[in-house]
Amino acid sequence: MRALILILPALVLTGCERAPMVIFADSSITLPDDPLDLPPGAGVDAVIANCTACHSPSTMLQQPRLSREQWLATVTKMREVYKAPINEPDIPLIVDYLAAVQQGTEGQAER
Amino acid sequence: MSKARFTRRALLAGAGAGGLGAAFAAPLLGEKLIDLGLPGGPSLRPLGPAFPGKGEMIVQRIRPPLLETPLKALGESVITPTERFFVRWNWDFPTAINVANYRVAVGGAVRQPVELTLDEIVSAGEHVEVVAVNQCAGNGRGLSTPRVTGTQWGNGAMGCARWTGVRLKDVLAKAGIAPGAKRVRFAGLDVPPMEGAPQFIKSVPIDIALRDDVLVAWGMNGEPLPMMHGFPLRIVVPGWFSTYWVKMLATIEVLSGEDDGYYVAKSYRMPAQPITPDEKDFPTVSITAMPPxxxxxxxxxxxxxxxxxxxxxxxxxxxxxxxxxxxxxxxxxxxxxxxxxxxxxxxxxxxxxxxxxxxxxxxxxxxxxxxxxxxxxxxxxxxxxxxxxxxxxxxxxxxxxxx
CATH class of the missing domain: 2.60.40.650 (Immunoglobulin-like)
Structure with missing residues (x-):
């Protein structure tokens, strides 16, 4: 068994004797629409305006339940690290919306 | 975990007051949901919309795509079918590639910077095939207790494919590594939309880059890499988490010092020693090789x-x-x-x-x-x-x- 294990890497790495032809062709795809569905609520417009240029709403909606402070830390990271062009007055609106919308989601958070 | 309960009832319930996060991300009435069994929820995820070249996948996010493989599908074979293979992009990526114009720049601490065509990459050395697991560093994150933020994956952010390409060291030889090289860094065509945001670039130590099984790959399961998996070229680092397997490879840069880029110096790191959830300001190390x-x-x-x-x-x-x-x-x-x-x-x-x-x-x-x-x-x-x-x-x- 041990011998087998030692031999295998050599086997899988054995290259082809003569490199086969590799042909590349132009390629394109159409990705599905991103419908930007967010539950209604105060601040939803601020979330759509400030957050969804970079990512779908599911990124936010699928997080475990977070405190207002944790949401603020996340929004701040998006603004400072990932350069999300979030208008400063919108920050409390976004944080309040995300904290509130989680109150209506399934399940309980553990922290 | 991963209770594959397809529930239409849960989706309909989500249309009422309060609602389900996952349901709002899955607006099509009657679309199937899967329960990932994430402690405390939200745990339901849509199995749509469909993505080009992909079969039924758990759609964690539409843009940039985050697609997870249902566990039952993962257990059917050693080689994960490409159409069921997980997909993870940090930033948007081009949806059209012209192969005649495609170049890979090899530069940094090299003797002679070069820009290689796809044909030059393919003829850079012996063609090598390796079967290897590609697993997201955050696979299973959604199962953490206490829960943590980030993509809330179940355990399906992994797959195993047959990768074909040339050795990275043969591509590096086209430029010649200068003395004192410490790391090799890769950048793809996925770039952040906002000025000043960090590009998703990753580096490996030079001894890893020179391994005989670290590839610049164009083949996945005997076919050209699909766009969703990094057409036309991606890095393959067998045994290491997929964060290093940069897709739509555009730049190879030899570094003579440490990598101070965000995604190596600040992100994709974990505590050097076990910590409690309350601890702050602990030393960290990059996540690199995969454990069993x-x-x-x-x-x-x-x-x-x-x-x-x-x-x-x-x-x-x-x-x-x-x-x-x-x-x-x-x-x-x-x-x-x-x-x-x-x-x-x-x-x-x-x-x-x-x-x-x-x-x-x-x-x-x-x-x-x-x-x-x-x-x-x-x-x-x-x-x-x-x-x-x-x-x-x-x-x-x-x-x-x-x-």
């Missing part, structure tokens, strides 16, 4: 099995950065060795295993599988909790009911 893992894929948590009959469980395992040595079923007060079955595609591939529990002898509560690799790494019984949920490899347990 095993998963039961034949049965989901909470499933009912027949009383008074032998029970055969099946699943997958990987050794991580060394070959798998063994897999054991562990239950409350008993252990059983599992049999490795199916093809052995080398040290970095998935292995399939099976085990039969004799009738009526054991409790089926909290049963799990524990993988060990030939270097002696064994899956731990308790989670090495970390604030980003990286490199999860705690023994995954399920409870089956008798009926």
């Amino acid at each position: 893992r095993a998963l039961i894929t034949s049965h989901a948590d909470g499933e009912t099995v027949r009383r008074g009959a032998p029970l055969t469980l099946r699943g997958i395992a990987l050794g991580g950065d060394a070959a798998l040595a063994r897999v054991d079923l562990v239950g409350e007060g008993f252990e059983l060795p599992c049999t490795l079955v199916g093809p052995d595609e080398g040290p970095y591939a998935l292995r399939l295993w099976e085990v039969t529990i004799p009738e009526g002898t054991q409790s089926l509560a909290n049963i799990g599988v524990r993988a060990a690799n030939v270097r002696g790494a064994v899956q731990p019984d308790t989670l090495f909790w970390n604030p980003s949920g990286y490199a999860r490899n705690v023994i995954e347990r399920i409870t089956l009911r008798l009926a």
Whole structure:
């Protein structure tokens, strides 16, 4: 068994004797629409305006339940690290919306 | 975990007051949902919309795409079909590639910077094939307790494919590595939309870059890489987490010092030593090589099995950065060795295993599988909790009911 294990890497790495032809062709795809569905609520417009240029709403909606402070830390990271062009007055609106919308989601958070 | 309960009822419930986060991300009435069993939720995810070239996938995010493989599909074969292979992009990526104009720039600490065409890459050296697991560093993050932020993956952010390409070291030789090279950094065509945001660039130490099995790959399971998987070229680092397997490879840069880029110096890091969830300001290390893992894929948590009959469980395992040595079923007060079955595609591939529990002898509560690799790494019984949920490899347990 041990011998087998030692031999295998050599086997899988054995290259082809003569490199086969590799042909590349132009390629394109159409990705599905991103419908930007967010539950209604105060601040939803601020979330759509400030957050969804970079990512779908599911990124936010699928997080475990977070405190207002944790949401603020996340929004701040998006603004400072990932350069999300979030208008400063919108920050409390976004944080309040995300904290509130989680109150209506399934399940309980553990922290 | 990964209770594959398809529930239309849950979706409809989500249309009422309050609602389900996942339901709003899945607006099509009647679209199937899957329950990932994430502690505390939200746990339901849509199995749509469809993506080009992909079969049924758990859609964690539409843009940039985050697609997870259902566990049952992962357990069907050593080679994960490309159409079921997980997809993870940090930033948007081009949806059209012109191959005649495509160039890979090789620069930095090199003798002569070069820009290589695809044909020049293909003819840079011997063609090499390796079967290797590609696993997201955050695979299983959604199962962390306490929960952590980030993409809330179940355990399906992994797959195993046959990768074909040339050795990275042969491509580097076209430029010639200058003395004193420390790392090799890769950038793809996925770039952030906002000025000043960090580009997703990743580097590996020079000794890893020069390994015989680290590739600039164009082939995935015998076909050209699909766009979703990084057409036309991606890096392959067998045994290391997929964060290093940069897709739509555009730049190879030899560094003569440390990498101070965001995604190496600040992100994709975990505590150097175990910490408690309350700790702050601890030293961190980059997540790099994968530890061993095993998963039961034949049965989901909470499933009912027949009383008074032998029970055969099946699943997958990987050794991580060394070959798998063994897999054991562990239950409350008993252990059983599992049999490795199916093809052995080398040290970095998935292995399939099976085990039969004799009738009526054991409790089926909290049963799990524990993988060990030939270097002696064994899956731990308790989670090495970390604030980003990286490199999860705690023994995954399920409870089956008798009926």
